[in-house]
Amino acid sequence: MNRNALWIWVPTLVGVAILLLAPLGLASHPYIMHIAIVAFFYAILASSWSLLAGYGGQFSFGHMAFMAIGAYTTGLFAKFVRIATAPTHMCSEMSVGSYTLFLLNPVPEGQLNCLELAKPHMPVGTLIYRPPVSVGILLGILMGGIFGFLVGVLVLRLRRTYLALFTIGFSEIVRVALNAEIPITNGPNGLELPPLFPKGISIFGHHFSAADKVPPYYVMLFLFLGSMALMYWLAASRFGLFIRALREDEEAASALGVNIVRYKVWLFVITSMIAAAAGAVEAHYIGVITPNILLILQMSLVISMAVIGGLESLVGAAIGAILIEFALEFLRTSFTIGPITVDMTVWRLVFFGALLMLTLRFQNNGLIYPLVQRLSRAGVAEEVVAKRMVPQQTAQEGEE
Amino acid sequence: MIELDVRNVVKNFGGLQALSGVSFKLQGPERVGLIGPNGAGKTTLTNILSGLIKPTSGTVYLNGQRIDPLPPYEIARRGLGRTFQVTRAFRRMTVMENMLVPALALNPTANRRELEKKAMEILEFLTIEHLAREYARSLSGGQQKLLELGRLLMLDPSVLILDEPFAGVHPKLRQTIWNFITHVNENLGRAFIIISHDMDTIFALSKRLLVLNYGELIADGDPEEVRRDPKVIEAYLGEEEEEEVAA
Numbered sequence A: 001m002n003r004n005a006l007w008i009w010v011p012t013l014v015g016v017a018i019l020l021l022a023p024l025g026l027a028s029h030p031y032i033m034h035i036a037i038v039a040f041f042y043a044i045l046a047s048s049w050s051l052l053a054g055y056g057g058q059f060s061f062g063h064m065a066f067m068a069i070g071a072y073t074t075g076l077f078a079k080f081v082r083i084a085t086a087p088t089h090m091c092s093e094m095s096v097g098s099y100t101l102f103l104l105n106p107v108p109e110g111q112l113n114c115l116e117l118a119k120p121h122m123p124v125g126t127l128i129y130r131p132p133v134s135v136g137i138l139l140g141i142l143m144g145g146i147f148g149f150l151v152g153v154l155v156l157r158l159r160r161t162y163l164a165l166f167t168i169g170f171s172e173i174v175r176v177a178l179n180a181e182i183p184i185t186n187g188p189n190g191l192e193l194p195p196l197f198p199k200g201i202s203i204f205g206h207h208f209s210a211a212d213k214v215p216p217y218y219v220m221l222f223l224f225l226g227s228m229a230l231m232y233w234l235a236a237s238r239f240g241l242f243i244r245a246l247r248e249d250e251e252a253a254s255a256l257g258v259n260i261v262r263y264k265v266w267l268f269v270i271t272s273m274i275a276a277a278a279g280a281v282e283a284h285y286i287g288v289i290t291p292n293i294l295l296i297l298q299m300s301l302v303i304s305m306a307v308i309g310g311l312e313s314l315v316g317a318a319i320g321a322i323l324i325e326f327a328l329e330f331l332r333t334s335f336t337i338g339p340i341t342v343d344m345t346v347w348r349l350v351f352f353g354a355l356l357m358l359t360l361r362f363q364n365n366g367l368i369y370p371l372v373q374r375l376s377r378a379g380v381a382e383e384v385v386a387k388r389m390v391p392q393q394t395a396q397e398g399e400e
Numbered sequence B: 001m002i003e004l005d006v007r008n009v010v011k012n013f014g015g016l017q018a019l020s021g022v023s024f025k026l027q028g029p030e031r032v033g034l035i036g037p038n039g040a041g042k043t044t045l046t047n048i049l050s051g052l053i054k055p056t057s058g059t060v061y062l063n064g065q066r067i068d069p070l071p072p073y074e075i076a077r078r079g080l081g082r083t084f085q086v087t088r089a090f091r092r093m094t095v096m097e098n099m100l101v102p103a104l105a106l107n108p109t110a111n112r113r114e115l116e117k118k119a120m121e122i123l124e125f126l127t128i129e130h131l132a133r134e135y136a137r138s139l140s141g142g143q144q145k146l147l148e149l150g151r152l153l154m155l156d157p158s159v160l161i162l163d164e165p166f167a168g169v170h171p172k173l174r175q176t177i178w179n180f181i182t183h184v185n186e187n188l189g190r191a192f193i194i195i196s197h198d199m200d201t202i203f204a205l206s207k208r209l210l211v212l213n214y215g216e217l218i219a220d221g222d223p224e225e226v227r228r229d230p231k232v233i234e235a236y237l238g239e240e241e242e243e244e245v246a247a
Helices: A003-026 A030-055 A063-080 A114-121 A133-154 A160-180 A214-236 A238-248 A250-255 A260-286 A296-309 A314-330 A344-362 A369-376 A380-399 B042-049 B072-078 B095-106 B112-125 B141-154 B171-186 B199-205 B223-228 B230-246
Strands: A081-084 A092-096 A099-103 A201-203 A206-208 A335-337 A340-342 B003-013 B016-027 B031-035 B057-062 B080-082 B159-163 B191-195 B208-213 B216-221
Touching: A003 A030, A003 A214, A030 A063, A030 A214, A030 A238, A030 A260, A030 A296, A030 A314, A063 A081, A063 A133, A063 A160, A063 A260, A063 A296, A133 A160, A133 A260, A160 A296, A214 A238, A214 A260, A214 A314, A238 A250, A238 A260, A238 B095, A250 A260, A250 B072, A296 A314, A296 A344, A314 A344, A314 A369, B003 B042, B016 B042, B016 B057, B016 B216, B031 B042, B031 B199, B042 B080, B042 B159, B042 B191, B072 B080, B072 B095, B095 B112, B095 B141, B112 B141, B141 B171, B171 B191, B171 B199, B208 B223, B208 B230, B216 B223, B216 B230, B223 B230
Parallel strands: B031 B191, B031 B208, B080 B159, B159 B191
Antiparallel strands: A081 A099, A092 A099, A201 A206, A335 A340, B003 B016, B003 B057, B208 B216
């Protein structure tokens, strides 16, 4: 292993080990565990947005919409789908082996749905199950991919401002639709979801309850690490090369044989699926989702995390998101300087905004990415070559 | 056998006819210059040949296959590559990454190390191998022109269209570009269409000249014949050239 690779792999493995072992010391601090889970959630969103916008040049403001699609898909699946050992003859249903899969009908509050109406007529001993949470999450990811595909196809010819406006419009449509369809989504009151492990889970002989923070911590952590591994692999492959080429110049890339339509659509599909996965897991962890997760402020937060961390760096965006999430939580504590009391619940966002502006003005490659680059010494070779070239160029100019 | 067959290509932009029935044929590894005054339709023709825009009517065949309805990437993969008037290197990618894009687009399963080796050989020929790990944005304008040529060769096209390859280039790099064109044309057997406003260079470099004026192909032939063509003199070369020829 060469020296550069060591500088990359050693900090990565140490970081992963710390994250894996953290619950040993933090399990008794549910608040910190909660912040960590939410931080991983934002890290997935910021890094996947970094792949979309930083690598691929697709400045989409619809990333949170894909997250919400994943969250609502699994939420609605949990709310409306049931499995029973006997048919209801009242719901929309289909037989799957010896089981019946059926869809509950949306009803206004206080009225009975088809299952409740059917129960008195069903055979004694009929078992009714909720579908597994994992299936809902997978469906959420799939739905994120389908919508990612559709949006990817629709925005093929749109660039920069037009793409941003289109995706803001898409996000707003999703938010308004979720707000309006109260019988289905509960609108602004929010949709309740079962926890990730409704009956708790036993790991190495230790039983964790449904409300315990350790299992969701690991689920979100593995989702974060898995998505990072996938995105790094993609970024290093020809996929990464081609999406960066289309970011730079679509026409030139196309004239050099790159099927820009295919790679642009794939980029939307992949990043949308990752966002949807994060949304689906987060929704089950929090237990309730509202259309407010689609407010433009939320999208701005993710973009800010990616920009401050380093837009063209997956790990920069992820670390930026984790640090900012922790900072925003820990900066809630107000303090007093003489006669002045600073209400940090408000001022922390001002500091955050100022940090964003300063980053954009003075360090537009982010605050974390340059550190990562220095650590990995990725710039050393370029510096050496550049230095070596100076005398040669001077000599050439002398000759001329 | 390389064959580019352009048949009666017309391109209208609204009420403006940019190309009005352009036809010509390239056979074998020809070295063709394409000249004409500004607005003559040279870039429009190049864009049609490379698939970036579609003709209003007319057809283009490359090596016996019709290519005008195809998307640009498909045309590139079938063997027609081009550069742009203003260099369009992928600026935030390294020189080597720039070189790998067309090679991997052409052959996705190729061994990356072998492609890098091939890229280094091309960069060496273009005298910019020491810049392989530099970002393209740090290259001078002339070096970016060289990079575009190298990138094009990684696509391994049978026909190369170079749009103003000598514009704004230092004399020393001009010689490198000249050497590249003659080497690829004569030793590797590739056909060239070269657009240039540099009359001395284009007359010296081309074996055949096409002259466009207001979207019409007004001359097609040996450079010396074209130089004496009254229509070309009137439309493009001007009085001074005419006097020079008469003298």
